[in-house]
Amino acid sequence: MGTATQEWLLGQDPALRWQVERDLLDAPEEVWAATRARVATEGYGARLLAEQDPDGQWAGGAFFPADFSEHAADEEGQPWTATTWSLNSLREWGVDASVLPGTAERLAAGCRWEYDDLPYWGGEVDVCINSWTLSNGLWLGADVDGIVDWFLTHRLPDGGWNCSWVDGSQRSSFHSTLNAVKGLLDHAVRTGDAERTREARRAGEEYLLVRRLHRRLSTGETVAPWALRPTYPPRAYYDVLNALDHFRAAAAHDGTPPDPRLAEAVATLRDQQQPDGRWLQGPPHRGRTWFAVDVDEGEPSPWLTFQALRVLRWWDAEAG
Incomplete structure (x- = not known):
């Protein structure tokens, strides 16, 4: 990482800067923790915390804001302002759960899923939603143990998951499977119970690995352009950088070397680095947000650059 790129990253919001200090610069814990x-x-963190409703929610809803309408979503895209999305961001930015006292309890008491009015911490039928609810509940200290069992019983025959299982799908998807294994890894990390979810997580990871993170198993072709064009924040969507960052975290937790089948995706990521050492923002995921946290499409992205450099640093050190 060049000096100019380093200074550029260190000049970003604290939500990104502390991770640069810890994961790219090996700064002492007292530095990055501060x-x-x-x-x-x-x-970003303070701005989003200020948007929390008195009942613990954001925008008055669990997955969609209170004023959500299908017509507006068709015109504007999925809104990203409701409770689940806001908790995802705060957790991923490193906000300590102590900053949100009573939030888990308030959501348990008054937040219901738009799907069948189900209680918030019990999850619902969507794989991705349940993954985020698992991670957010573990972070905030809510009882989300039942969601772990849900994942173990909703695996598909090919080893992964698909949010469309409720409509009868028996074929896993890249998006759903990545989100599922991320949630299961988070459970293992936060609880220390690696055995409970190990087999299911490894099967989901294998689903992605045999496809080299972006190829159809049937034809060997790239599944779709989105797989190779990272965007931050990724929201619910899959791309090879998002997947590579999971495998980096999983290897660190498991104490295993990088799987050689990641090499093609790593090479693709490396090829996307610009002459100035940065990575460009991909196509945005349309929809209402509280505020922008990264640049427009085609501009150098601090978040993608950080994540890509972190993946390459791991790969180059561990895979030789």
Whole structure:
């Protein structure tokens, strides 16, 4: 990483800066922890915390804002302002759960899923939603143990998951499977119970690995252009950088070397690096947000650059 890129990344919001300090610069814990503590009081983290409703929700809804309409979504895209999306961001930015006292309890008491009015911490039928609810519940100290069992019993025959299982699908998807294994890894990391979910997570990871993270098993062709064009934030969507970052985290937790089948995706990622050492933002995921946290399409993205450099640093050190 060049000096200019390093200084550029260090000049970003604390939500990104502390991760740069820890994962790219090997700064002492007291340095990056101090930066991390700032996320709740300034920048993106503070702005999003200020949008929380008195009942613990954001935008008055679990997955969709209270004023959501299918017509508006068709025109504007999926809105990203409701409770689940806001919790995802705060957790991923490193906000400590202590900053949100009583939130888990308030959501348990008054937040219901738009699907069948189900209680929030029980999850619902969507794989991706249940993955985020599992991770957010573990972070905030809610009882989400039942969601772990849900994942173990909703695996598809090919080893992965698909949010369309409820409509009868028996074929896994890249999006759903990645989100599922990320949630299961988070459970293992936060609880220390690696055995409970190990087999299911490894099967889901194998689903992605045999496809080299982006290829159809049937034809060997890239599944779709979106697989090779990372965007931050990824929201519910799949791309090879999002997947590679999961495998980096999983290898660190499991104490295993990088799987050689990741090499093609790593090469694709490396090829996307610009002459100035940065990566460009991909196509945006349409929809209402509280505020922008990255650049427009085609501009150098601080978040993607950080994540790509972190993946390459891991790969180059561990895979030789």
